[in-house]
Amino acid sequence: MRPTQALRGGGGDAPIGKFNKYLGGWGSFGGMKQKGIITYGVSPNRQNPLAGTGHDAIFNTFRRFSAQVGYWAPPMIAGYYIMNWAIERNEYLNSKAGHAEFGGHDE
Template identity: 60%
Template sequence: MGGHGPDPKHGIYLGGWGNLGCTTPQKGIVTYSLSANRQRPLAGAAHAAIFNTWRRFRHQVLYVVPPFVAAYAAMNWAVERNEYLNSKPGRLAEGTEE
């Protein structure tokens, strides 16, 4: 049970309790790190922004454009109708006098 000597079955040293491992340095363990000032936090941000914006626009355009077109058409009709009703021919057509 985690003895202090060589393992009789495999012939390797397990180490004492709380100190498991072998007496030789471990091999084959590689660690990589990158300094904070070498990282590129905005790498690809412009490219992603352009294509992400296009994707989002393409998926939302049919929800946004038709109401704006309808509102513009209604407003344009209302402005033209108001200008007509406040003109001399419009007042005569409605039967009101100046």
């Protein structure tokens, strides 16, 4: 059985493209060959995928933390002191001394 034109890997006579020219398969679209491109490769058994991860984990984490701490630390500190003041104020107003000073009414 003969496969259809779409299932074949190529087909130089298939009229596809703007000027009825087959553009080529994946990765070769009918253009000129590239010159001057050099590709280097390293075999998988010669690679070290975890090279420098310990060093980068320490210093990159410090760099990112120091760059962002100015954005979240002041609101956290302000929120802590406001919440601490509110808790102490609530405890005072609900104590015997607070009831004696304000007579059961808040300021």
